[in-house]
Amino acid sequence: MAQVTLNGVGKTYPNGFEAVKPSSFDIADGEFVVLVGPSGCGKSTLLRMVAGLEDITAGSLNIGDREVNDVDPADRDVAMVFQNYALYPHMTVRKNIGYGLKNRGTSAAEIEAKVQDAAKMLDLSALLDRKPSQLSGGQRQRVAMGRAVVRDPALFLFDEPLSNLDAKLRNQMRIEIKALQRRLGVTSIYVTHDQVEAMTMADRIIVLNGGEIEQIGTPAEIYHNPASKFVASFMGAPPMNLIDAQLENGEIRMNGSTVLTAPSDQAYAGPVTMGIRPEDVVIDEAGSTPFTIEIVEELGAHRLLHGRLAGHAFTVHVGKESLANAGEVRLQIKPDAIRLFQPETGKAI
Amino acid sequence: MARSQTRKPFKWAPVFDHTILILGALFMLVPVVLAFVTSSHSAVQIAREGIMFVPGSHLGENYSKAMFEKGGFTATIDGMVMLKNSLILGLGFALGKIIISMLAAYALVYFRLRFATFAFWIIFTTLLLPLEVRILPSYEAIQRLDLANTYTGLIVPLIASATGTFFFRQFFRSVPEELAEAARIDGAGPVKFFIDILVPLSQTMIAAIFIIMFVFGWNQYLWPTLITTDEGLFTLVRGIKQIYQTMIDANSIPEYGQALALAIIAMLPPVLIVIFFQSWFVKGLTESDK
Numbered sequence A: 001m002a003q004v005t006l007n008g009v010g011k012t013y014p015n016g017f018e019a020v021k022p023s024s025f026d027i028a029d030g031e032f033v034v035l036v037g038p039s040g041c042g043k044s045t046l047l048r049m050v051a052g053l054e055d056i057t058a059g060s061l062n063i064g065d066r067e068v069n070d071v072d073p074a075d076r077d078v079a080m081v082f083q084n085y086a087l088y089p090h091m092t093v094r095k096n097i098g099y100g101l102k103n104r105g106t107s108a109a110e111i112e113a114k115v116q117d118a119a120k121m122l123d124l125s126a127l128l129d130r131k132p133s134q135l136s137g138g139q140r141q142r143v144a145m146g147r148a149v150v151r152d153p154a155l156f157l158f159d160e161p162l163s164n165l166d167a168k169l170r171n172q173m174r175i176e177i178k179a180l181q182r183r184l185g186v187t188s189i190y191v192t193h194d195q196v197e198a199m200t201m202a203d204r205i206i207v208l209n210g211g212e213i214e215q216i217g218t219p220a221e222i223y224h225n226p227a228s229k230f231v232a233s234f235m236g237a238p239p240m241n242l243i244d245a246q247l248e249n250g251e252i253r254m255n256g257s258t259v260l261t262a263p264s265d266q267a268y269a270g271p272v273t274m275g276i277r278p279e280d281v282v283i284d285e286a287g288s289t290p291f292t293i294e295i296v297e298e299l300g301a302h303r304l305l306h307g308r309l310a311g312h313a314f315t316v317h318v319g320k321e322s323l324a325n326a327g328e329v330r331l332q333i334k335p336d337a338i339r340l341f342q343p344e345t346g347k348a349i
Numbered sequence B: 001m002a003r004s005q006t007r008k009p010f011k012w013a014p015v016f017d018h019t020i021l022i023l024g025a026l027f028m029l030v031p032v033v034l035a036f037v038t039s040s041h042s043a044v045q046i047a048r049e050g051i052m053f054v055p056g057s058h059l060g061e062n063y064s065k066a067m068f069e070k071g072g073f074t075a076t077i078d079g080m081v082m083l084k085n086s087l088i089l090g091l092g093f094a095l096g097k098i099i100i101s102m103l104a105a106y107a108l109v110y111f112r113l114r115f116a117t118f119a120f121w122i123i124f125t126t127l128l129l130p131l132e133v134r135i136l137p138s139y140e141a142i143q144r145l146d147l148a149n150t151y152t153g154l155i156v157p158l159i160a161s162a163t164g165t166f167f168f169r170q171f172f173r174s175v176p177e178e179l180a181e182a183a184r185i186d187g188a189g190p191v192k193f194f195i196d197i198l199v200p201l202s203q204t205m206i207a208a209i210f211i212i213m214f215v216f217g218w219n220q221y222l223w224p225t226l227i228t229t230d231e232g233l234f235t236l237v238r239g240i241k242q243i244y245q246t247m248i249d250a251n252s253i254p255e256y257g258q259a260l261a262l263a264i265i266a267m268l269p270p271v272l273i274v275i276f277f278q279s280w281f282v283k284g285l286t287e288s289d290k
């Protein structure tokens, strides 16, 4: 087990493309960190640099007390789970799981014992003599996990390990992976483009965009206090409502007429982008803001009301007990539900 | 009720297909059958009457003489020795080509060589230069290395294979990159990855190339003729020719029966290889591990 320290780690590919801008952060021993961001933002590149599969072109990377920039992947004491699992197709599950140990000169008896342990932990005991082609997607996923677990590494690396599973299995595996990581206490870096996975699994989330870190924080921090418009719109489903408006004298004006009270202590004046989470507003006869419901999305446990607020697309999230029909309602929007961003830079004010 | 059924219209397509297939099969098989039937007659009779259509009485005699009677100028070589030489050539040729081309493809695909693509195209263009084109320099080189009349001299100049390299390169490129990366993290170096992962994955490719190359090597004629003058190294394919050559030189009737017997025997190993590996090959394809 180990902490991981990135100090200005960046990657410029040989073709001159800077996939990861110099980034610095620490991961504590036993922490589960999720790297999240849209496709192509450099998540895999960053993870692969930690694994040693990709050269680090800037900065330094430490795993434990050791700088590992030039250390071979095999000697970094990391284990990685790939999106397509990368199981060895011609080997049985037993051999797949034991291969890393065999290469490290572990005795046959010890390999067998460790493989049995890992298999038991992952519910694979009955499948040890099968080949990957004879397994379901979820089982393959487990084997890939087994291959990582069996070596008892200092660091787990996951690159979108659940993307190839159907939604139901994904939810189940999400919980299993998290539980397993808790139990083993191994420091983990988990890459995903799925904000739900990030929110549910992470101790800490790192949001990446265009090769740059947008924000680092706990799921709650990221959700409630997004550092930028990008984070606000990327994290949360449905995303935060973002509306361009004008801030003056503690009042937010949309399209000239509709007025909201700004969060307190705003020295700033001028154009802003206002962000409101769909669940942070209430439908209230006495509310001050008119809202036109156009479409009601029925989701069982709750409803999403899509419509227009001062001419802007706006979504409201209400409980299942709340009535909902297309038409005019009034909303109560509390000042502390409002986040403000600079329109050009996108940064939070 | 029975009457209500309309008659199915007669389908001509299957008849047509089968006619072509049967004609093709006959075209391939009849010469072999005739060679076999004729090989059961005595040389004198064949010399007099040509190809025979009914079996004769010299079958056992022709085959045992062809295989076990020492012949040639020096009377040192029999069919068994030639069979052995042909097997050595066929196997050495096929295995050599597989090993060389797999290693070349491995280097081209998995290592960041600066000029990998260029090197590949250089290798690929050698397809335009088969052995026949470079036969004189090859001969000269082997001669100078004192390797004429050795198995090494017979096999080594033939085993460079652009075709094999090409096929293995394409195959390796289709293997997911993550497999190599997983193996790297699992502590497998380049040699281990090659032997533990890549070779087993290539089984079907290896089988396919082995079939083609074994038959190709087995049927080599020009190069062996040039490089082996020692009769102890003659292959079956050459032996067939040799049987009448010596007889004609000696002004007697060529041993047609024996030559045909040898021809039939020369056909067997490639046929067996194809039959044996084909089932294996198909199994590999259908049990695809992907």
Ligand SMILES: Nc1ncnc2c1ncn2[C@@H]1O[C@H](COP(=O)(O)OP(=O)(O)O)[C@@H](O)[C@H]1O
Residues within 6 Å of the ligand: A013, A014, A015, A017, A019, A037, A038, A039, A040, A041, A042, A043, A044, A045, A046
């Ligand atoms: N070998 C490479 N050479 C050049 N650019 C690359 C290479 N690999 C990835 N990239 C680029 O780097 C960016 C980040 O890629 P990646 O880390 O795979 O993104 P993701 O966040 O989807 O995992 C992408 O724009 C991709 O096109």
Ligand SMILES: [Mg+2]
Residues within 6 Å of the ligand: A043, A044, A045
């Ligand atoms: Mg990726």
